[in-house]
Amino acid sequence: MLGLTPVQVSDLLNASLHGSGNSERLNAQLGASKADSRLVQKGDLFVALPGAHSDGHDWLHAAYENGAAAALVSRVTEDSPSNLPLILVEDSLLALHELARHQLKSLGAPVVGITGSVGKTTAKDMLAHLLGGPSSQVHAAPASYNSEIGLPLAILAAPLGTKRMVLEFGVNEPGEMEALLSIALPEHAWITALSPAHMEGMKSFDTLVHEKSFLAHQGAQAGGVWSTSRVCGLAAARGEIWSASPHLAGFRRGGAEVLNPVPGAFEVELPQLGVCKLPVMAYHEAELVAVAVDLALSLGESPKDLKQRLSDLPRPPGRLQKKELAPWTLLDDAYNSSPTAAFAALEVVSSWPGVPFKAAVMGTMHELGDLAPVYHRAVGTEAAHGDLDLLIGVGQGGEWILEGARSIDSAMKTEFVENAAAAFEKLQAHCPEGSLILLKASRAEALEEVFS
Numbered sequence: 001m002l003g004l005t006p007v008q009v010s011d012l013l014n015a016s017l018h019g020s021g022n023s024e025r026l027n028a029q030l031g032a033s034k035a036d037s038r039l040v041q042k043g044d045l046f047v048a049l050p051g052a053h054s055d056g057h058d059w060l061h062a063a064y065e066n067g068a069a070a071a072l073v074s075r076v077t078e079d080s081p082s083n084l085p086l087i088l089v090e091d092s093l094l095a096l097h098e099l100a101r102h103q104l105k106s107l108g109a110p111v112v113g114i115t116g117s118v119g120k121t122t123a124k125d126m127l128a129h130l131l132g133g134p135s136s137q138v139h140a141a142p143a144s145y146n147s148e149i150g151l152p153l154a155i156l157a158a159p160l161g162t163k164r165m166v167l168e169f170g171v172n173e174p175g176e177m178e179a180l181l182s183i184a185l186p187e188h189a190w191i192t193a194l195s196p197a198h199m200e201g202m203k204s205f206d207t208l209v210h211e212k213s214f215l216a217h218q219g220a221q222a223g224g225v226w227s228t229s230r231v232c233g234l235a236a237a238r239g240e241i242w243s244a245s246p247h248l249a250g251f252r253r254g255g256a257e258v259l260n261p262v263p264g265a266f267e268v269e270l271p272q273l274g275v276c277k278l279p280v281m282a283y284h285e286a287e288l289v290a291v292a293v294d295l296a297l298s299l300g301e302s303p304k305d306l307k308q309r310l311s312d313l314p315r316p317p318g319r320l321q322k323k324e325l326a327p328w329t330l331l332d333d334a335y336n337s338s339p340t341a342a343f344a345a346l347e348v349v350s351s352w353p354g355v356p357f358k359a360a361v362m363g364t365m366h367e368l369g370d371l372a373p374v375y376h377r378a379v380g381t382e383a384a385h386g387d388l389d390l391l392i393g394v395g396q397g398g399e400w401i402l403e404g405a406r407s408i409d410s411a412m413k414t415e416f417v418e419n420a421a422a423a424f425e426k427l428q429a430h431c432p433e434g435s436l437i438l439l440k441a442s443r444a445e446a447l448e449e450v451f452s
Contacts (some may be wrong), residue, residue, distance in 0.1 A: 008261050025396045042067030044215060047096050048074070048139050049149065056092075060084060072096065082099055093148065097183050100152030108405070109162045110222075114213045115169040115177070116231075117208065118341045119198040120146065123288050125314045128166045129294040130306055135407070137163040146170030149423030151180055160256070164299075169215055172367065173201035177214040188294060189220035191227045191242075192288065194234050195340035200369040209238045216242035228287060228296045229253040249294035253284075256290035258283065266320065272303045281320040282348045289313070303317070318448065320348060325451055327433035334439040334447040337365045342379045350387040355436040359390035361423045363441030364397025373400045379402025385441075388412045392423050392429050397446065420450040 040046055046063040048071055056079075064084040071084055074092040082136055089095040102404065104111070114124050119367035121144045128140035139162040141154035146168030167184060171177045194209050202208040213235055216225040225242045228250035235242060248254055259275065264434055265288045266278040270293055280286050293306055312313035314322055318335025333345045342365065349358050360383060369377050380401035383391050385408065393402040394414045402414050417423045427437060439447045 006110050008245075017187070034238045040066040040068045040163075043069045043338050045069065047092055048072065049092055049096075060086075072099075096149070096152045100155040100183050103158065104155050104165075107158060107160070107165075109158070109165050109177050111165045111166055111184050111186040111187070112188045112190065112299075113166055113169050113184070113215055113219050114192065115171070115212050116190075116192030116346075117195040118345060119192035119284065119288055119339055120144070120168045120170060121316045122191050122285065122319055123292060124166050124168050126288060126292045127190070127295060129312075129314050130163060130292055130309050131301060132305075132309075134159075135196075137161055138166065140166040141168050142354065144168065144170065146180075148179055150181075151183055167295045171211050171406065174197040174207060174211055177211050178218075178412060181218050186215070188223035188295065188299070189215045189225040189348055191216060191225065191231055191235075192291075193284075193340065194231050195338065196368065196371075196375060197338040197340070199371060200367040202292070203369065206238050206392040209235055209240055213242060215240065216240075216246070216395040217355045223298070226291055228291065247294060247298065249291040250287045252442070254290055254294070256287070258286060261286075261351060272297060273307050273310075276307060279313055279315075281322070282344050285320070305373055318443075319369055320345065323451075325437075328427075328431060328435045328437050331436065331438045332448050334405060334445070335443055337440055337442045339365065339368075339379055342440055343382050345438055346379075346383055346386050346388075349436060349438050352436050353439065355434060356437075357432050357435040358387060359392065359427060359431055359435055360388055360438040360440065361392045361394060361420075361427070361447060362398055362401050362438075363394035363420075363445040363447055364447040366397060366442040366444055372397070376400030377404030377407070380406075381408055383411055384408035384410040390415070390426075392417060394418070394423050394424050394441065395448065397441065397445075416429065420445070420447050422451045423447070 040063045046068040057073060057075060061081050064073060068084060070087060072087050072092050072095055076088055077085055080086060114120050124140055124398050128138050131138045134149055139158040142157060144155040147170055158165060169177060169180045179323055191212060194212060196205055205351050224247050229248045229252045231333045232246050232248055244388040250256055251258060255271040257269045259269055261283060263281045264279060268278060268286055269275050270290055272294060278286055278289055318332055321332045323330040323332055349360060376397050377400050381404040390406055390413045393399055394417055399416055402416055405414055415426050417426060441447050
C-alpha cells in the first residue's frame with residue numbers, strides 16, 4: 001500500500017510544527033479510541049488507527065474538540081468533521097511509519113537499538129541516562145514505546161536538535177523486527193536477554209532467538225552489537241552468529257564483578273570505572289549496568305562522568321520498584337512477566353536482608369502458548385525452593401504456580417485467590433509489620449492497582 005510521498009511528508013511535518021506553535025518538536029497522537037482522543041493537546045496531529053475494540057476514525061470530532069490541528073486518516077466519510085484538516089492516505093499506519101523515517105532522516109541522529117526477551121525498557125533508560133539524557137540532547141523512547149505504533153511515535157517525540165536516540169525494538173511474532181528495522185536502522189545494537197517470552201506468537205524458542213537476532217544482523221552494521229557472553233553463546237548455539245566481533249560485557253567474560261549484592265546498593269567493580277555502588281535491586285540489573293557502561297564508553301563518554309551518573313540511575317515504574325506501603329515494603333514488579341523475569345524477582349526477595357516475613361503475589365504470565373502451564377509450575381517450584389513465607393497465586397496462572405510450589409516439600413504457606421483485591425485481603429490477614437511483599441505478573445493482570 002502507498003503512504004505519503006517525501007514531499008507530502010515534508011509538507012505535513014512543516015504544517016504540524018507551524019500549527020502547534022512549537023518550533024522544537026512534532027506532536028503525533030495515536031488515535032484508536034475515545035481515551036486516545038482525550039490525550040490530544042492543542043496543535044497535535046491526530047493519527048486515526050483501527051484498534052482491537054475501536055477505530056480512531058470514530059473519534060475525530062473528539063480529537064478536534066481537544067485541540068488537534070489536523071488528522072491523518074485512511075478514509076473520509078460524511079460524518080468526518082469539516083473543521084478539522086484531514087490528510088487522506090491509503091494506510092494511516094504506514095503513513096505514520098513514513099513520517100517517522102522522515103523525522104529520523106531530518107534529525108540525522110544515530111540510533112542505539114535495544115531488544116531482548118526482558119530488560120529492554122530498563123536498559124534503554126539506563127543507557128540514555130548514562131549518555132547524559134536530555135541535557136546532552138539524547139532522546140529515549142518514552143515508557144515502552146517499542147512496537148509498530150510505539151516506535152514511530154517515539155521517533156516523532158524527539159526534539160529537533162536531538163544528537164542521539166536510544167530506542168526499543170519489541171517483537172511478539174515473526175516478521176515484526178523487519179518491519180521495525182524498516183522504520184529505524186540502528187548503528188549500535190544491544191540484545192539484553194534471550195529467554196522464553198512471547199511464545200504464543202513465536203511458537204518456538206529458536207524462532208524467538210532468530211527474530212531478536214535480526215537487530216544484530218541488520219541493525220548494527222556501523223557500530224556493532226553489545227551483550228553478554230551468555231546471551232551471545234546462546235544465540236550462537238542456535239546458529240545466530242551476530243558479527244565478527246560482538247562487544248561482550250557483564251560478569252563473566254566482560255570483566256565486571258559483583259562485590260556485595262545488597263538490593264538497592266549493589267557494590268560492583270566495573271572495567272575502567274573501578275568500584276561502584278549501584279541503586280539496583282537484582283543481579284541482572286547490575287549486569288545491564290555493566291553492559292550500558294561499556295556501550296557508553298565506546299560512544300565517547302568519560303569514565304568520570306559515567307561514575308557520577310551511576311549514583312542516580314532511573315528506574316522504570318513497575319520494574320522491581322521499591323515502595324513503602326505502611327506497614328509493609330512493597331516490591332512492585334508487576335509491569336510485565338516471563339519465566340526468567342519471575343525467577344529473577346524471586347531471587348531478589350530471597351536475598352533481601354533484615355525483614356521478618358517475605359510474601360509474593362504472583363499471577364498469570366501471558367503469551368506463553370501451549371507450554372504456559374509448564375512455565376508457571378516451574379516458577380512455583382522455584383518459589384518453594386526460595387526464602388518465602390507466603391505465596392499467593394492469583395487467577396489461572398497463579399493456580400498453576402501453586403501447583404508447582406505444592407509439589408515441593410516446603411514450610412511456605414500457599415493461598416489461591418481469584419483476583420488482586422482478594423490477594424490484598426490475604427496479605428492483611430497473614431503479613432506482619434515490616435513484611436516484604438513482591439508483586440509479579442503480566443501487565444494485563446494489573447496486580448499493582450489494588451495498592452494504588
